[in-house]
Amino acid sequence: PQTLRSLAHHVRTAAELDKRDPVTAYYCRVFVMQTAMKIDSRSPESRKFLGGLMDNLEKAKKELADREEVHDEVVGQCHVENYALQIFIYADNEDRAGRATRAVVRAFYTASLLFDVLSLFGELSDELMEKQRYARWKATYIHTCLKNGETPI
């Protein structure tokens, strides 16, 4: 729905992660659900979307019955944090090696979205918040450079 457009990238990231990392995909959707309910839980379009998303989440939790990360949020937080950092570190290494490609833009951006997801579990540490800001800024900066045919520094 229009009112929830700000969450579209998180929804897309969840879909991309479904096969690669179902646990992170699950928490990405929990984040969307929780945030969307704060933004718009009243319009018919949003209610329809949220009902479908909730069905999906309940089904996913059953399918992931053997994954401790889904049933214990402390373990889940650790899992999502590790995954986000892994993507961040990949992007950072590539960037510092002078290989700032579209894949690196994407990785920085995905990392920044997953840092958003971590806010589900409480306030981000200063270190993570700094990485989140850096990832978002780097994604925008490299994207702009590539678009303008400039070499990112």
Added chain:
Amino acid sequence: GGSIGASTASGEQDELSQRLARLRDQV
């Protein structure tokens, strides 16, 4: 009609909140 619509909406909202809390084992 407005108040019935509003109470239905908040009822559904409560139901979703409860389902989310159950999902996250917060109940």
